[in-house]
Amino acid sequence: MxxxxxxxxxxxxxxxxxxxxxxxxxxxxxxxxxxxxxxxxxxxxxxxxxxxxxxxxxxxxxxxxxxxxxxxxxxxxxxxxxxxxxxxxxxxxxxxxxxxxxxxxxxxxxxxxxxxxxxxxxxxxxxxxxxxxxxxxxxxxxxxxxxxxxxxxxxxxxxxxxxxxxxxxxxxxxxxxxxxxxxxxxxxxxxxxxLLRTELPSVSLLQKTPSSPVSCHATGFYPTRAMMFWRKDGEELYEDVEHEEILPNHDGSFQMSVDLNLSSVTPEDWRRYECVFYLSGAKNDIVTKLDKAVIRTNWGKTGILTLLCFFC
Known part of the structure; x- marks a missing residue:
C-alpha cells in the first residue's frame, strides 16, 4: 500500500x-x-x-x-x-x-x-x-x-x-x-x-518456435542504467522490434529483453543483425550476433530442458 x-x-x-x-x-x-x-x-x-x-x-x-x-x-x-x-x-x-x-x-x-x-x-x-x-x-x-x-x-x-x-x-x-x-x-x-557498482549480464538469444520472434535476453546486470537494442548493418532498428521493461531478479540484479520479428528476413540476411547491450559505467558493450546455431529454443531436441522453466 x-x-x-x-x-x-x-x-x-x-x-x-x-x-x-x-x-x-x-x-x-x-x-x-x-x-x-x-x-x-x-x-x-x-x-x-x-x-x-x-x-x-x-x-x-x-x-x-x-x-x-x-x-x-x-x-x-x-x-x-x-x-x-x-x-x-x-x-x-x-x-x-x-x-x-x-x-x-x-x-x-x-x-x-x-x-x-x-x-x-x-x-x-x-x-x-x-x-x-x-x-x-x-x-x-x-x-x-x-x-x-x-x-x-x-x-x-x-x-x-x-x-x-x-x-x-x-x-x-x-x-x-x-x-x-x-x-x-x-x-x-x-x-x-x-550505487556505482556495475555487474554485466549473461546475454542469450531465445526463440519459442521457428516462427516466433528472437528474443535477446540479458539477466544479472546492475544498475538499471542500461539499454539493449537490435541493429542491422550497424544501424539501430526501430521497426519489427519490441522492448520489454526492466525487471528485478531475486538477488538484486535486473533482467530485460528485446524481441526481433524475423518473419520478413531471409536466412541469408541473418548475419547482418546483432543485439547490443549497453550498461552505464561498463567499458564495452556486449554484442551478440544473430546466429541460428546459438539460439536456445524449446522446440526440437536441443535446449528443451534448458529452457523449460523460461517458457513455462
Whole structure:
C-alpha cells in the first residue's frame, strides 16, 4: 500500500549514463490506517530515506544513508524540518482544492516530486518540480519561463496564484540548479560502493518456435542504467522490434529483453543483425550476433530442458 500511494503518479526510469536524485512527497485525505504524509528519497532509483507523519523521524534506508545521518545530524534535522513544512503546506493545499472542486468526501491524494538528473558523460544537469492531485498531473514548474504549467483546467486558479509567488519560483529554481545536484553528487560519493557498482549480464538469444520472434535476453546486470537494442548493418532498428521493461531478479540484479520479428528476413540476411547491450559505467558493450546455431529454443531436441522453466 505504501509503495502504491507514494508512486501512484510518478514512474520514471533512469536513462543510461544519468544519475538521479528524486523526492516523492505524498499527502492523503480519507485514507484509513495509513500515514497522511509520506516522504521518500531515491538515489539512482534506490530508496535512500523515508519519513512519515506517524514516526516523524527521518530514516536511512541504506547503510550509507544511515551512517551519513549519524555522522551529520544537522543534515537529518534539515530533512526533518523540510518534511514537517511540506506536510503542513500540502495538507493545506488538499483542503483548498477540496473546497475549489466542491469535494466533501472520499479519498484524495496530493503529490509532489522534486528531482534532478546528472549525466556523468556530458556533465549536463536537468531537473523538475511537479505536482499531482488524485492520480493526475496537476502543475509542473517551467524553468525557462519561471512559471507553472497547468495541464488541467482545475489547476488554473492555483497556477495563477503560484505564478505571482516569486519566492516559490526562486526556491524551485535554486533546488533544480543548485541544491539537488550538490546533494546528489554527495550521496553518489558516500554510497559509491553500492550505487556505482556495475555487474554485466549473461546475454542469450531465445526463440519459442521457428516462427516466433528472437528474443535477446540479458539477466544479472546492475544498475538499471542500461539499454539493449537490435541493429542491422550497424544501424539501430526501430521497426519489427519490441522492448520489454526492466525487471528485478531475486538477488538484486535486473533482467530485460528485446524481441526481433524475423518473419520478413531471409536466412541469408541473418548475419547482418546483432543485439547490443549497453550498461552505464561498463567499458564495452556486449554484442551478440544473430546466429541460428546459438539460439536456445524449446522446440526440437536441443535446449528443451534448458529452457523449460523460461517458457513455462
Amino acid at each position: 505504501k509503495d502504491f500511494i507514494v508512486l501512484l503518479l510518478f514512474c520514471h526510469v533512469a536513462s543510461p549514463g544519468k544519475h538521479s536524485l528524486k523526492y516523492f512527497f505524498t499527502t492523503s485525505s480519507g485514507v484509513k490506517n495509513f500515514p497522511d504524509y509520506v516522504a521518500v528519497g531515491l538515489v539512482d532509483e534506490v530508496p535512500a530515506g523515508y519519513y512519515d507523519s506517524i514516526s516523524k523521524t527521518v530514516e536511512g534506508k541504506q547503510d550509507w544513508t544511515q551512517k551519513m545521518f549519524e555522522d551529520d545530524p544537522q543534515h537529518m534535522e534539515w530533512y526533518t524540518q523540510r518534511c514537517l513544512l511540506h506536510q503542513y503546506d500540502d495538507k493545506a493545499q488538499i483542503d483548498i482544492l477540496k473546497q475549489q472542486l466542491n469535494q466533501t468526501e472520499g479519498v484524495h491524494i496530493f503529490q509532489r516530486m522534486s528531482s534532478c538528473e546528472w549525466d556523468d558523460e556530458t556533465g549536463e544537469v536537468n531537473g523538475f518540480v511537479q505536482y499531482g492531485y488524485d492520480g493526475e498531473d496537476f502543475l509542473a514548474f517551467d524553468l525557462k519561463t519561471l512559471t507553472w504549467i497547468a495541464p488541467k483546467q482545475q489547476a488554473v486558479i492555483t497556477k495563477h496564484k503560484w505564478d505571482r509567488d516569486r519566492a516559490l519560483s526562486e526556491r524551485s529554481t535554486y533546488f533544480i540548479t543548485q541544491q539537488c545536484p550538490q546533494f546528489m553528487k554527495r550521496y553518489l560519493d558516500l554510497g559509491k560502493s553500492s
